[in-house]
Amino acid sequence: MKASEKFNLYTLSRPSFDEEAFERFLLDNDSNWIKKGSSTHADRLLEGAGRLCYMAFGKGAQSERDNNQYIGNLIDKGHESVLEHISWTFLITGVSRAFTHQLVRHRAGFSFSQLSQQYHDESNTNFIEPNELKNIPELHKEWEKLVQNSLSFYKKLAQLDLGSVGTLEVREKKRLIRSIARSVLPNATSSKIVVTANARAIRHFLLMRGNIGGDPEMRMVSRAILKEVKLDAPATFQDFELSDDYDSIGSVVKVSK
Numbered sequence: 001m002k003a004s005e006k007f008n009l010y011t012l013s014r015p016s017f018d019e020e021a022f023e024r025f026l027l028d029n030d031s032n033w034i035k036k037g038s039s040t041h042a043d044r045l046l047e048g049a050g051r052l053c054y055m056a057f058g059k060g061a062q063s064e065r066d067n068n069q070y071i072g073n074l075i076d077k078g079h080e081s082v083l084e085h086i087s088w089t090f091l092i093t094g095v096s097r098a099f100t101h102q103l104v105r106h107r108a109g110f111s112f113s114q115l116s117q118q119y120h121d122e123s124n125t126n127f128i129e130p131n132e133l134k135n136i137p138e139l140h141k142e143w144e145k146l147v148q149n150s151l152s153f154y155k156k157l158a159q160l161d162l163g164s165v166g167t168l169e170v171r172e173k174k175r176l177i178r179s180i181a182r183s184v185l186p187n188a189t190s191s192k193i194v195v196t197a198n199a200r201a202i203r204h205f206l207l208m209r210g211n212i213g214g215d216p217e218m219r220m221v222s223r224a225i226l227k228e229v230k231l232d233a234p235a236t237f238q239d240f241e242l243s244d245d246y247d248s249i250g251s252v253v254k255v256s257k
């Protein structure tokens with residue numbers, strides 16, 4: 001077992017926009033969209049969806065706003081359901097169960113698939129050590145000892161012979177034994193989670209979680225997410241920026257545009 005595991009965020013899927021299909025729709029409706037400003041597929045899809053609400057396409061129907069301004073205006077006006085049309089799927093590894101427990105509290109516009117501690121044998125699990133402890137040798141040592149002891153006891157419990165437990169089938173008996181064994185795993189136990197979220201939900205998450213001084217793991221993940229979504233949808237996340245606040249991890253801040 002490695003005491004600590006490196007954090008990783010893999011982007012499994014990104015928003016896409018079949019612009020040709022949208023152009024066919026415009027043609028079918030004798031409309032012509034005048035595209036202003038550079039924009040990515042993701043940002044363009046949101047503009048198209050926003051414009052559809054008013055069929056605001058073409059000369060006379062469109063304002064002077066470019067894509068960035070158009071999306072900024074949607075956000076300013078609170079017309080944010082439009083932002084739900086683009087989403088990402090991330091695989092996050094090397095984070096603690098404490099972190100994932102906080103993450104899965106985000107209900108609206110999020111979907112999760114997390115490594116199970118009932119179906120998966122955690123005997124080879126890693127633990128996520130808070131950075132601050134790594135620089136305090138005595139506490140770092142004590143922390144390592146504690147998580148190793150937990151793991152040793154986990155392994156012992158995982159071998160528990162319960163004899164015949166009522167009418168439980170083999171599969172359920174295994175689940176019961178792992179449920180008992182996992183009860184001694186600490187919050188620092190490493191987890192893996194697949195997260196799908198739309199842009200509106202991600203914006204809310206970044207606002208709530210991106211700049212909490214006392215929560216470095218949240219700030220670390222928020223930054224990784226922001227870097228990814230900004231690649232695909234810079235206009236949609238134009239008012240969020242990376243900041244050097246607090247420590248070497250930094251944070252995500254909302255800025256006024």
Ligand SMILES: Cc1cc2nc3c(=O)[nH]c(=O)nc-3n(C[C@H](O)[C@H](O)[C@H](O)COP(=O)(O)OP(=O)(O)OC[C@H]3O[C@@H](n4cnc5c(N)ncnc54)[C@H](O)[C@@H]3O)c2cc1C
Pocket residue numbers: 105106107108109201204208209212
């Ligand atoms: C600094 C901080 C401290 C926290 N401390 C604690 C704590 O001590 N204990 C604790 O249990 N949690 C705590 N939380 C978690 C917090 O209460 C939320 O559960 C979590 O941040 C998810 O936020 P959310 O509900 O806004 O997000 P989502 O579930 O993603 O919801 C997004 C938005 O949708 C709307 N919405 C979603 N569901 C409903 C609904 N059922 N009814 C009406 N509107 C809805 C709301 O506007 C909501 O803001 C803390 C969070 C933070 C940021």
